[in-house]
């Protein structure tokens with residue numbers, strides 16, 4: 001008879017867990033038979049002792065099959081998915097989904113909500129008036145069959161083991177463990193059913209992984225898990241030292257995603273979206289060469305087909321937008337306050353974490369699961385790393401619905417900017433690609 005206490009001792013002392021022991025743990029997490037305190041002790045043992053490649057893969061697989069798994073077989077073609085490890089202002093999913101679908105590769109996407117300073121794609125889509133993020137299986141599949149793409153909130157029936165384990169990790173200082181993060185993310189991707197998965201692993205102050213070495217180890221662990229589950233996986237390591245694009249805040253990000261689909265978005269967002277979408281076309285077997293896939297994606301943006309597909313998604317899911325108006329009919333904040341530079345210098349850095357926290361203070365994010373968010377509020381940046389600013393230039397515009405919060409954020413946001421007197425060297429947006 002297996003015993004939880006023996007498994008905790010084994011991991012605590014740095015030994016490998018067998019597949020049977022991993023499955024016993026995961027079953028006990030899912031069915032509630034193992035109490036929180038033993039799960040916490042085990043997670044802490046994993047945090048300190050780590051797991052090897054085999055253990056990590058077996059943990060991810062056991063978690064992936066701990067609940068329902070999506071059957072995407074009624075959809076023809078090679079289904080692809082993408083995942084971002086979480087950042088500030090990362091609205092690439094809203095841009096990439098229509099581009100990939102317009103190129104003929106199906107995307108049946110499940111996404112999460114934001115927590116803490118990082119945003120969630122589902123919240124962003126929900127800032128569109130009328131947009132529905134809950135669909136039953138049949139409707140979800142039918143929408144993908146009809147328009148090649150759908151996006152829904154991740155079903156609570158998928159990966160119950162992760163739901164419980166993540167909630168425990170969150171309050172026991174055991175989130176920051178590569179085997180636990182890798183198995184948490186990949187179990188959900190495997191259970192979501194796609195054959196090809198592009199992972200965008202963020203690196204920098206606004207991300208889970210603050211430095212490239214750590215991010216690379218996480219990316220490798222996830223790619224190995226995916227391969228072990230028979231999926232094709234590519235991981236990109238991308239910069240999250242500053243905000244991606246120029247906005248952080250739900251409706252503001254939708255506006256920026258639409259601008260990008262029109263080919264008028266900020267360069268970094270445009271570039272990352274094109275690369276991610278191109279990798280998805282290669283994994284979706286439309287192209288064998290990445291450069292050809294990139295060309296196709298740029299063509300889809302230029303022809304307006306990407307924006308057209310975006311409008312199809314919005315319509316299919318009940319959303320209402322006015323593409324002719326400047327704000328597209330999205331919710332708008334009552335107060336718009338400019339933040340001006342007090343210096344004449346170069347911007348040495350713009351701390352993504354600080355901007356993310358500022359947006360959260362305004363009400364754009366949630367502190368706890370279930371908190372209500374304000375879709376209209378957020379930060380619109382006018383200057384980023386490397387820009388030269390004169391005294392009095394506008395650094396950012398704060399969109400707020402509350403005077404007190406606005407005051408707090410003004411002070412906070414200015415501290416996100418760091419200045420220097422010399423021009424700033426460019427740093428790469430895409431740091432590495434791991435297959």
Ligand code: URA
Nearest residue numbers: 175180181182184185
């Ligand atoms: N995102 C997840 O889904 N799980 C983790 O453990 C960390 C980030």
